[in-house]
Amino acid sequence: MADLDALYAPPSEMIQRAVMDRLLDFHQDYLKVATFFCLATGSDKGLDASPRGGPPGFVRVLDERTVAYADSPGNNRIESMRNLERDARMGMLFIFPGLDLFMRINGRGTVSTDPALLAQLSEGGKVAKTATVVAIDEVLLHCGKAVNRAKLWEASSQLDHSSLPTVGQMIARFSKMADPQSDMDDSQVAQVNQHYAHAVRNDLY
Numbered sequence: 001m002a003d004l005d006a007l008y009a010p011p012s013e014m015i016q017r018a019v020m021d022r023l024l025d026f027h028q029d030y031l032k033v034a035t036f037f038c039l040a041t042g043s044d045k046g047l048d049a050s051p052r053g054g055p056p057g058f059v060r061v062l063d064e065r066t067v068a069y070a071d072s073p074g075n076n077r078i079e080s081m082r083n084l085e086r087d088a089r090m091g092m093l094f095i096f097p098g099l100d101l102f103m104r105i106n107g108r109g110t111v112s113t114d115p116a117l118l119a120q121l122s123e124g125g126k127v128a129k130t131a132t133v134v135a136i137d138e139v140l141l142h143c144g145k146a147v148n149r150a151k152l153w154e155a156s157s158q159l160d161h162s163s164l165p166t167v168g169q170m171i172a173r174f175s176k177m178a179d180p181q182s183d184m185d186d187s188q189v190a191q192v193n194q195h196y197a198h199a200v201r202n203d204l205y
């Protein structure tokens with residue numbers, strides 16, 4: 001195995017001081033405008049990472065050591081919540097469109113059905129079935145070098161949809177693998193693509 005201590009210098013004192021056990025005012029300023037984060041959870045069965053998005057401030061600050069967010073409709077695998085039932089540890093990586101900065105929150109999550117909390121976190125006129133309450137262990141800001149390596153915010157980095165398989169084409173492939181007799185024609189593939197394009201933009205809550 002690589003000797004990591006020999007390969008890498010220790011983090012600077014400034015970097016170490018920036019890791020906090022609670023939210024400061026500027027952390028809360030960023031959370032008020034946050035619209036997207038990636039959620040990491042795990043259990044004895046393995047690890048999982050999944051995206052979460054919503055209007056600015058959809059991750060609500062309850063106090064300086066606690067945040068919460070509502071569960072939005074998805075594919076109903078609910079792996080993250082099932083993982084939290086087994087292992088409460090979780091990580092949140094916030095990405096801010098157009099900014100060269102990330103924010104990370106590591107903590108312990110609990111799934112809640114408290115009516116008052118769910119009402120507070122309602123989005124799009126809808127009240128979620130559950131919310132996740134996060135007790136913060138550490139919060140830190142993270143440099144945005146990865147954004148610039150990926151040229152993430154540059155228009156030239158936007159992908160051409162026609163250069164990759166569509167959702168309909170991939171579902172047709174999955175169906176064929178599950179049942180060799182299955183054979184979706186072009187019209188069925190197009191119908192799946194149209195349904196997906198509508199659902200992913202309109203069936204948000």
